[in-house]
Amino acid sequence: MAKNKTIDFQALLDKAHSDFPMYQALDKDGNVVNEALVPDLTDDELVELMTRMVWSRVLDQRSTALNRQGRLGFFAPTAGQEASQLASHFAFEKEDVLLPGYRDVPQLIQHGLPLTQAFLWSRGHAAGNYYAEDLKALPPQIIIGAQYVQAAGVALGLKMRKKPNVVFTYTGDGGSSQGDFYEGINFAGAYKANAVFFIQNNGFAISTPRDKQTAAVTLAQKAVSAGIPGIQVDGMDPLAMYTVTKMARDWSIAGNGPVLIEAITYRYGAHTLSGDDPTRYRSKEMDDEWVAKDPLIRFRAYLEAKGLWNEEKENEVIENTKEEIKVAIAEADKQPKQKVSDFLKSMFEVQPQNIKEQIEFYEAKESK
C-alpha cells in the first residue's frame, strides 16, 4: 500500500462516468434544442424519413395482428424505436452493409429486403434467407451480440478492399453485456475498421432491467475499453439519431475506425410475441412516461410547424402501408411449404458430409 492516500478511486470512477452526455436535437414536443445537430436534409428527405417511421409503426401493428391470427411466426415488436431504427438507417448508403438483430427487420426491409421475404423469415422459412446479390445485409441474428463479431470481420473486409462504405450493426442493452459485443468493438477498433455499432438501449433485456446488467452508468462508455469513440444519443429523436449516425459514418469512412452509438429508447410492446408479458416487469407509469417522448409525436410536430406534414398525408401513408402488407402476406402464403431438405440445403454452399447424409435421409422420406 502507498504510504499516502494518493489514489482516489472514486474520483477515477466519477471521471469515467461523467463524459457521456446524451445528444438531442428535438425535445419531446418537437422544438429544436440544439441547432448544431439539425441535419441539412431537404424537405423531401424529411418527409421520406417521417414516411418510413410511420410505415414502421403500421408494420408493427399489422405484424402483431397477423401473429395473433396465426399468420406470422416470430415477431419482435418495434413501436417506440422508430427514430433509433429508421433515422439511423437513413444515414447509410445502399452499399453499406447491415447486420441486424432480430428486432431490426424494419431497417432490413428499408435496406432492400422484400417484405414478403421478411414475412417468410418470420415463419422460419428458408426462402426468407435467400438474399439478392445486391442486398448488402445478412439475415437477422438471434444470438444476442453475435452480429458484432461478424460486423468486425465485414468491416475489416471493407477496409482492406478500400471500399468507401461501412458495416452497421445493432444490438440491445442486453447484447452489450455479452462477450461478443466487446470482442467485436475491440477487433474493429484495433484494425480501425469501417464500422458503426449501435446499442439500442430500451432499459431491459427481456425482463432484466438495465441496472442489473452492468455497473456502467452509460453503455456508450464501453467504447473506451476498445479505444474508439462512444456517444449517447436520444433514441426517440430522429434528427439527433440521423446527424450523429451520419457523422459517425463519415468519421469511419475517413479511416478513423469504428464508432459506438448508444440510443436511449423504449419499446412499448412485449419483448417478442412468444409469451412475454411486460406488465410483470414494467409499470404503466413507466410506459406513459416514454409514450410522451414518442418519436412520431415529436417529428410530426416539427414537420407540421414547417408545413411539411398533416393528418391527410399521414393517413395516406398508413393506408398505403396496410395495402403493401396485404399484398406481401398474400405473396408469402403462395410460397410452397418448406421441406426439411430445403432447409438443410440452405445452410452451406458446400455441404459437409453429415448434412449431405441428412439431406439424403429427408429427401427419401419426403418422396414417399
Ligand SMILES: Cc1ncc(C[n+]2csc(CCOP(=O)(O)OP(=O)(O)O)c2C)c(N)n1
Ligand atoms: C447468446 C444469447 N443468450 C441469450 C439469448 C436469449 N435472449 C434473446 S433476446 C434476449 C434479451 C436481449 O435484450 P437486449 O439486448 O436488451 O435487446 P432487446 O430485446 O431489449 O431489444 C435474450 C437474453 C439469446 N438469444 N442469445
Ligand SMILES: [Mg+2]
Ligand atoms: Mg433491451
